[in-house]
Each structure stands twice: as structure tokens, then as C-alpha cells.
Amino acid sequence: MTAVTLIGSRAQGTATDSSDWDFSVEVDDFHAVEAALPSRLAAIEPLAEQWDPLSEHWCYMLILAGPTKVDLLFLAEPHEIEPPWVVSAETLEPIDRHFWDWFLWLRSKEASGKGELVSAELDKMWRHLLGPLGTLEPPATLGEALSSYLEAREAAEAQLGVEVPRLLEREVQKVWPVSS
Numbered sequence: 001m002t003a004v005t006l007i008g009s010r011a012q013g014t015a016t017d018s019s020d021w022d023f024s025v026e027v028d029d030f031h032a033v034e035a036a037l038p039s040r041l042a043a044i045e046p047l048a049e050q051w052d053p054l055s056e057h058w059c060y061m062l063i064l065a066g067p068t069k070v071d072l073l074f075l076a077e078p079h080e081i082e083p084p085w086v087v088s089a090e091t092l093e094p095i096d097r098h099f100w101d102w103f104l105w106l107r108s109k110e111a112s113g114k115g116e117l118v119s120a121e122l123d124k125m126w127r128h129l130l131g132p133l134g135t136l137e138p139p140a141t142l143g144e145a146l147s148s149y150l151e152a153r154e155a156a157e158a159q160l161g162v163e164v165p166r167l168l169e170r171e172v173q174k175v176w177p178v179s180s
Contacts, residue, residue, distance in 0.1 A: 002026045003024075003025070003026040004023050004024070004026075005024045005026075006022070006023055007022045007023065007024045007073070008020070008021075008022035009022075009112070010022070014112070016111040017111070018104070018107050018108040018111050018175060019108045019111075019112070020068075020071055020108055021068065021069070022071045022073060023070070023071070023072050024073050024075050025072050025073065025074050026074075026075075026076060030058070030074060030076075030077050033074075037060055037072075041062065044062075044064060045065075046062045046064055047063045047064065047065060047067070047168050047171055048063040048097040048100060048168050049062045050094060050097050050098065050101075051079075052071075052079075052101075053081070053082035053085075054081055054124070054128060055079055055081070056078065056081065057073060057074055057075050057076075057077055057078055057079050058074040058077040058078075058079045059071050059072065059073050059079070060074075061101045063097075063100060063168065065171060066171070066174075067104060067171045067174060067175065069104045069105060069108070084127060084129070084131065084132050085098070085128060085129055085133075086132065087132050087134075087156055087160075089161070092156055092157065092160060092162055092164055093162075093164050093165070095153075096153065096164045096168065096169075097168065098129060099125075099129055099149050100168050100172045102121070102125055102129070103142070103146065103172060106118055106121055106122070106125075106145075107142065107175050109121070119140075122139050122140070122141075122142070122144075122145055123138045125138075125145060126138035126145075130148055133149070133153065133155075133156055134152050134155060134156070135148045135149075146176075
């Protein structure tokens with residue numbers, strides 16, 4: 001790595017208690033870092049980690065105990081936005097990680113009064129994640145998104161014969177309740 005810089009609300013001094021930690025990461029060889037990142041971060045014991053499928057640049061998302069959301073943003077590395085999730089027994093757990101990561105991020109935006117952003121992201125969440133799970137309408141609030149997700153995940157688990165681990169959900173519950 002050539003440089004890691006704290007950016008976003010924490011760097012600007014405008015963070016709330018629920019704000020995530022954003023780091024801009026500059027590297028000489030992105031592909032080597034991309035391959036090594038999961039094993040290099042294992043020591044901090046992330047509860048969830050994955051590459052953001054909806055970022056315009058490569059972003060490695062982590063959720064740590066707390067819950068604490070951390071984004072490693074490779075701003076010099078363009079990323080093509082991926083299509084909506086396809087629900088299967090193999091994708092249900094990554095969908096779950098994506099939902100809780102998104103939920104934490106939206107909680108911080110809601111806490112900082114960014115209602116328009118939250119509304120736009122809820123629509124995006126419906127198109128990319130909740131809709132593919134079978135939710136018929138976009139949620140109007142973060143509370144509705146949460147209820148819709150829990151119901152849709154339970155139905156998908158029953159249909160697919162799999163069960164998603166609840167450790168991440170229990171950790172994120174620490175930031176509930178959400179506004180309805």
C-alpha cells in the first residue's frame with residue numbers, strides 16, 4: 001500500500017456516533033491487494049466483509065463488533081456497478097451481509113438528517129436486494145426496509161432450505177430501534 005487516508009465525516013469532524021469509518025486506499029498493485037485483503041484483515045475478526053457490488057469504484061466493506069462499519073475505498077480503481085442480486089442458496093448469505101452493511105450505513109445517514117439520501121437509497125435497495133427477494137414495493141422508511149427484509153429472508157430460507165447465520169443480525173440489533 002502506498003497511502004491510507006481517513007476521509008468522510010470522521011475526517012471532517014461531522015460524524016455521529018453511528019457514522020462509518022471511510023479510508024481512501026492508494027496502492028501500486030490493486031489486483032495483489034484485492035487477492036490478499038481478506039486474509040490480511042482476518043486478525044481484526046470482521047463479522048462481515050465483501051466487495052461492494054454497487055460502488056463506482058472498488059470498495060471493501062467490513063462490519064466489526066460494535067457494530068462498526070468500515071469502508072476501504074480504492075478511489076483510483078473504477079468498478080462497474082453490478083446487477084441486482086439473484087437469490088439462491090449460495091447467494092443468500094452474501095445478500096444478508098450486504099443488507100446489514102447497507103442498513104448500518106443508512107442508519108448513520110438517517111442520524112445525520114440526510115432524509116433525501118435515505119429515501120433514494122431505500123429505492124435502490126429495493127431494486128437491487130429487496131425486490132429480488134420478493135418484496136413487492138419499495139420501503140418508505142428504514143423501519144419498513146428492515147421489516148420487509150426479515151420477512152423476505154425468512155421466506156427465502158424456507159424456500160431454499162438454508163439458514164443464514166444470525167450473528168451479524170444480533171450485532172446490528174444494537175442500533176435498533178429504527179424510525180418507522
